[in-house]
Amino acid sequence: MENEDFQDKRKNDNLVSSRFLVFKLLDKEYGIPLLQVREVMALRETTFIPQSALYFKGILNIRGEIVAIMDLRLKLKLASSLQSNESSIVILDFSHFSIGVIVDSIDSVIGFNQDEINPAPNVEQKIETNFILGIANKDKRIILLLNMGKIFNCEDAITLDQKAS
Numbered sequence: 001m002e003n004e005d006f007q008d009k010r011k012n013d014n015l016v017s018s019r020f021l022v023f024k025l026l027d028k029e030y031g032i033p034l035l036q037v038r039e040v041m042a043l044r045e046t047t048f049i050p051q052s053a054l055y056f057k058g059i060l061n062i063r064g065e066i067v068a069i070m071d072l073r074l075k076l077k078l079a080s081s082l083q084s085n086e087s088s089i090v091i092l093d094f095s096h097f098s099i100g101v102i103v104d105s106i107d108s109v110i111g112f113n114q115d116e117i118n119p120a121p122n123v124e125q126k127i128e129t130n131f132i133l134g135i136a137n138k139d140k141r142i143i144l145l146l147n148m149g150k151i152f153n154c155e156d157a158i159t160l161d162q163k164a165s
Contacts, residue, residue, distance in 0.1 A: 019111045020136070021090065022143055023103040025073050026081075029143040030103075031110070031136060036092045036148055040106055043087040057102060060089075067091060069100040075151060092148055099152065110143070112136045117145065 020031030021040070046058025046069045055074035060067050069089060073080055086105035091098055120132035133145040 019109055020143070020145060022107040022110050023088070023090065024105045024107060025076070025103060026078055027104075029107060029141060031143045031145045032090065032092070032148055033133075033145075034109055036094070038091045038093045038098060041089050041091065043083055043089055043102065060100065062091065062098075062100075065098065067098050067100050069102065072101040072103055072151075075101075094149060101148070110136075110138065112138060112145075 019034040021034050021037050022029055022031045024030070041062075044060065046060050048058045049056060052058075055070050055072075057069045057071050060069055071080070083102065084104070088103055088106050089100045090103055090106075091100045116138050117134040117136050119134055120129045121135070131147050131150040133147045136143040136145055
């Protein structure tokens with residue numbers, strides 16, 4: 001049953017022979033579906049918004065559009081660290097808004113075949129894993145594929161809407 005659910009998820013999430021932007025956080029590799037990525041830019045200073053969640057780093061004006069910027073490490077509850085000259089902002093497009101996420105470094109764009117993507121492992125029920133599209137295994141590399149739409153919750157959407165107003 002679980003394997004059938006993953007097969008359906010692969011079809012629904014376009015995981016069959018898909019391309020991903022691969023990046024690093026704390027020397028671990030993650031992937032975002034390339035179709036969600038609008039652009040990648042060098043890290044730059046943002047305008048801080050008081051009383052925001054810790055992972056909201058501020059907003060940027062990108063060609064006339066105000067885009068909220070999040071530190072993906074903090075959003076995923078990973079250890080924080082200083083940004084480097086390799087740190088980048090990935091601008092993601094969703095149906096009703098765009099958002100930027102700060103990553104440690106950009107690696108490459110990689111295409112995965114269906115047989116290279118495995119379901120997320122079953123872990124403790126207390127740990128949310130619905131934001132994991134799958135685990136890619138290619139050329140002895142393990143890459144966690146993220147569903148960015150599920151990483152952002154309703155509270156984030158409300159905050160983004162308020163910042164855009």
